[in-house]
Amino acid sequence: MPELPEVETMCRGIADIVGRTISRVTTPPCDYRPIAINPGIATINKRLARKKVSRISRLGKRVLIHADDWALVIQPKMTGLVSLTDVPDTTHVRIQLDFRGNPLTRLQFWDRRGLGTIQLLKESEIERQLISGRLGPDALSISLAEFQERFKRTKRPIKVALLDQKLVAGIGNLYASEILHTARISPLRPSHEISAPRIKRIYDAMLQILWEAVEHEGSTLSDGTYRNALNDPGSYQNQHQVYDRKDQPCPACKQGVIARIVQAQRSTFYCPKCQRM
DNA sequence: CATATGTCCTGAGAGC
DNA sequence: TGCTCTCAGGACATAT
Numbered sequence A: 001m002p003e004l005p006e007v008e009t010m011c012r013g014i015a016d017i018v019g020r021t022i023s024r025v026t027t028p029p030c031d032y033r034p035i036a037i038n039p040g041i042a043t044i045n046k047r048l049a050r051k052k053v054s055r056i057s058r059l060g061k062r063v064l065i066h067a068d069d070w071a072l073v074i075q076p077k078m079t080g081l082v083s084l085t086d087v088p089d090t091t092h093v094r095i096q097l098d099f100r101g102n103p104l105t106r107l108q109f110w111d112r113r114g115l116g117t118i119q120l121l122k123e124s125e126i127e128r129q130l131i132s133g134r135l136g137p138d139a140l141s142i143s144l145a146e147f148q149e150r151f152k153r154t155k156r157p158i159k160v161a162l163l164d165q166k167l168v169a170g171i172g173n174l175y176a177s178e179i180l181h182t183a184r185i186s187p188l189r190p191s192h193e194i195s196a197p198r199i200k201r202i203y204d205a206m207l208q209i210l211w212e213a214v215e216h217e218g219s220t221l222s223d224g225t226y227r228n229a230l231n232d233p234g235s236y237q238n239q240h241q242v243y244d245r246k247d248q249p250c251p252a253c254k255q256g257v258i259a260r261i262v263q264a265q266r267s268t269f270y271c272p273k274c275q276r277m
Numbered sequence B: 001c002a003t004a005t006g007t008c009c010t011g012a013g014a015g016c
Numbered sequence C: 001t002g003c004t005c006t007c008a009g010g011a012c013a014t015a016t
Helices: A004-013 A041-048 A125-132 A144-152 A158-162 A173-183 A196-214
Strands: A022-028 A037-039 A053-059 A062-067 A072-077 A080-083 A092-101 A108-111 A117-122 A257-261 A268-271
Touching: A004 A053, A004 A080, A022 A041, A022 A173, A037 A108, A041 A072, A041 A092, A053 A108, A053 A257, A072 A080, A092 A173, A117 A125, A144 A173, A158 A173, A158 A196, A158 A257, A173 A196, A173 A268
Parallel strands: A037 A117
Antiparallel strands: A022 A092, A053 A062, A062 A072, A072 A117, A080 A108, A092 A108, A257 A268
8 A cells, every 4th residue: 555655655755757758658569448547548658759758757656757838647545656667467557658769668557456546647647636625734744833833723633644645745644654653642532632742743643654664664564565666575574563462562562462443444453551542 | 624434456374 | 165245445425
């Protein structure tokens, strides 16, 4: 489940295509239902062929490939992978970019479950289509003051609020549990009831966890599909304190036992002993 | 407006 | 062994 650290790793992994000229964009034949792609592949190919990639950027959990005044926006969602090297199989490749020059370089977006999406947007449309009303500030750049302000305004449990991309962009189900464990805050606590110093603890934990996870190139879970640009797994899964560790002892307080609960139809893992407030 | 719920999708793993 | 069933969750659509 690519969240901010995994998507950031994907972006860094494809940095080599900056400066390269796209020769063509294709969607390989696929037996599965076609992925959501807008506009169609023929239009995308027409607009991007012969254009030079100017930069790569990330918006929350999306990868943006900029060329000319276009941005190809890839949203990996659950099982998507953007890579210049081998993807797990050839049957779930959803889009491929070929480049002039070295024919071995090609970028593939692979997505087994096909929940991911692909959009081609004018640079000038990014703000209106992707950001305003949809995405809050990025988790790695939001200020403490803005973070406190935003989480003061919702009554939902803090875990559920952390997943709302309109409040802060980039946190997903795995890192939300890890962040709250490091901050020693109960995932059940209504966000607006949490004191400013405790919200600061969550903010600090968010930056610490996300940056550490970026350094570890993300988390590769038991399904093994998430890989970095060299097709190696990430290593942050070895640092997980609570995620998917139900019934194991809490690594922090050594007294509690990790519990799994369900909030907003998502698993939450936490230590009821040391995350009481 | 704020919040809650349903939906999409595939394949791993559980259980019998 | 082979079958059926459940579950994983990001983000949008729709309902309350």
